[in-house]
Amino acid sequence: MKNAAENFIKKDTAETILEAAVNRFSVYGYNKTTMAEIAEDAGMSAANIYRYYKSKEEIAAACTKNCMCEKANVLKDIVRNKKLSATEKLEKYVLATLRMSQEAALENKKIDEVCAEITKSNPQLIHDKIASNKALLIEILSYGNQTGEFKVDDIMDTAVAINAMIVVFDVPMFMSLYSPEEFEDKAKSVIRFLLSGLKN
Template sequence: MNDKTDTRTQILEAAMNRIVHYGYGKTTMSEIAGDCGMSAGNIYRFFASKIDIAEAMARKFNTELYQAYAEIARSDDPAPARLRAFFEYGLTHTYDAIEKDAKILEVAEVLRDERPLFFNEGLAQERIYLMQILEDGMEAGTFAPMQDPGFISEMIQSALMKFRFPQLYSLLTQEKLKRELNGVLDILIAGLKHGVEITVETKR
């Protein structure tokens, strides 16, 4: 790790500590710089704005998430079990992180509103693992053949968005969310086993 990477890591850690304590809105670049023992001007050599720091924090969080998703997608479990594990892990991982540090929710809300492309990029990455699960299910005969696994993955994401970012869209407890998630997954998996017909109008 070079000096520049070390400094970026130091800034991210300082930003996380301050944001978790005071919140995103009440944290300034000058304060983060002070926590790192550097000038306010110097911090802009590494991050152009506070929202860029927030995005870097979220990317670090997502890296851990994607590693877990990849392991689930590559496991030897039947495709329906992997699909269930995929969304249960996303729900639990995100919910627990926000419960531990409630101020992180503010960062997620800011990124949702100001960096929609970042959110879309993350969803596209997650679809890669979802498509692998669907394709493995088709190959094993667990899921009925489908013409466009990519589109089906996108629609599954849309149906389960509430559970991927739980505190952004719901005030339910984690246990109630898990109950709802498993109910919706029961319906989706039943549909995947019997076949999904996509109309032209749906894909537009």
């Protein structure tokens, strides 16, 4: 019981640190944030924070993992919704990806700094995200083939190609390029293009 309680407290403290880090990153940016400032925001000493995270880079990676997991869960719910056709799954997948990126960019104006740091210091996280997206797209394509909605010969290669086509909707730092309405129009155009190819 004692170990379970200690683990719960440790997990709760780690989450408090991550929450404090996200809030500070969003206001001051990654580059101008220090471990001491995150510790102060989390209500602990600068020395104590190192019991949970070895560096600011490790905190940023943990924040990114949490964000990726939340997004992945939303997309999984869409892909595994038995009430949706394969066409609807793909449409909702792309639009949900865009809307989550727009929300992230709106909530965290400095998110591009965190993205740049993660890409440089922890590229495996990016590769993991790409692999997760690819797996979900494979599920959609396989289901579409089963129902007769799609005619896809090479599901693996097609999933890779689709992911490459929609990656612009999956990067918060790109959201400033167009208005939300313009981005949604572009996403819908890509969806129409994809569906026309998948059905022929």
